[in-house]
Amino acid sequence: MPPRILDGEAVARAIRQEVASDVARQLAHGRPRPKLAVILAGADPASEIYVRNKIKACGEAGIESELVRIEGARDGGRTLKAVQDLNRRDDVDGILVQLPLPQDADRMAILHSLDPAKDVDGLHPENVGRMVEGADGLRPCTPSGVMELLRRSDIAIEGARAVVLGRSDIVGKPMAILLLHASATVTICHSRTRDLAETTRRADILVAALGKPGFVTEEHLRPGAAVVDVGIHRVTDLRQAEDLFGAGSKQVETVRRGGAALVGDVHPRRVAAVAGALSPVPGGVGPLTIACLLQNTVKAARRRRGGPEE
Numbered sequence: 001m002p003p004r005i006l007d008g009e010a011v012a013r014a015i016r017q018e019v020a021s022d023v024a025r026q027l028a029h030g031r032p033r034p035k036l037a038v039i040l041a042g043a044d045p046a047s048e049i050y051v052r053n054k055i056k057a058c059g060e061a062g063i064e065s066e067l068v069r070i071e072g073a074r075d076g077g078r079t080l081k082a083v084q085d086l087n088r089r090d091d092v093d094g095i096l097v098q099l100p101l102p103q104d105a106d107r108m109a110i111l112h113s114l115d116p117a118k119d120v121d122g123l124h125p126e127n128v129g130r131m132v133e134g135a136d137g138l139r140p141c142t143p144s145g146v147m148e149l150l151r152r153s154d155i156a157i158e159g160a161r162a163v164v165l166g167r168s169d170i171v172g173k174p175m176a177i178l179l180l181h182a183s184a185t186v187t188i189c190h191s192r193t194r195d196l197a198e199t200t201r202r203a204d205i206l207v208a209a210l211g212k213p214g215f216v217t218e219e220h221l222r223p224g225a226a227v228v229d230v231g232i233h234r235v236t237d238l239r240q241a242e243d244l245f246g247a248g249s250k251q252v253e254t255v256r257r258g259g260a261a262l263v264g265d266v267h268p269r270r271v272a273a274v275a276g277a278l279s280p281v282p283g284g285v286g287p288l289t290i291a292c293l294l295q296n297t298v299k300a301a302r303r304r305r306g307g308p309e310e
Helices: 008-028 045-061 078-088 107-113 125-133 141-152 172-181 196-200 238-245 250-256 285-305
Strands: 035-041 064-070 094-097 161-165 185-189 205-208 226-229 233-235 261-263
Touching (some): 008 141, 078 107, 141 226, 172 185, 250 261
């Protein structure tokens, strides 16, 4: 029996509609339109696409946006200065620093320089601390999106055994904390975890965020588990595509014609035979990351300026 698909597109659409209604409510009460500033440093092609999608989503939700470009291969302290300038601007409610940054940029200094009240990615130490203690604050967008997907798909979290594959500051660690606050019993696994499959097979919920295409297979799963795939990778090798998707799949045909197929950290063909629920790639977590960015921007605006609650 095929797994139930956890439709991130549908959940993200619902969230974006809620955000648009919230923006309209703020404007009706005489509040300024929420505004997000996005800093794009360097020339990473994937970042260009991500930023374009985020700005488009802002417009559709009624949020004003501003793109701050830092041109060139070297940063030279310009991103830090841009953050400091945006911190001082009263018309800007949220600041997003698109990662990755140029190699010479001091990533931690830049993220720590953000005004916590405008940190819509939830990466400033103050926001991380508030998340750990369970206080209200701005949460990292991708883990928040995963929680929205689980809750709105009626996946039972309370009391569930959850395993998070990956320990990054952006996804793995905050993901584990949010699941813990939702009363799941949480295990974090990483590259040095011994007997990895033995640990993951105990999970009712498995969140894969380790950055390895097609890594999770049926040997990692308890039959019926809910699997959320956070990864996204381009596949251009025909043999790899046939292994991941099956010889007659549309993805293989795309690769055969010289294109690229997208896959996550989960092996879609092998996991589909075991999982009870599965988020697809694309169409799973990706749209939710942007939707939760919009949520955070409106929340930041409301907290800075006052106004009606959601």
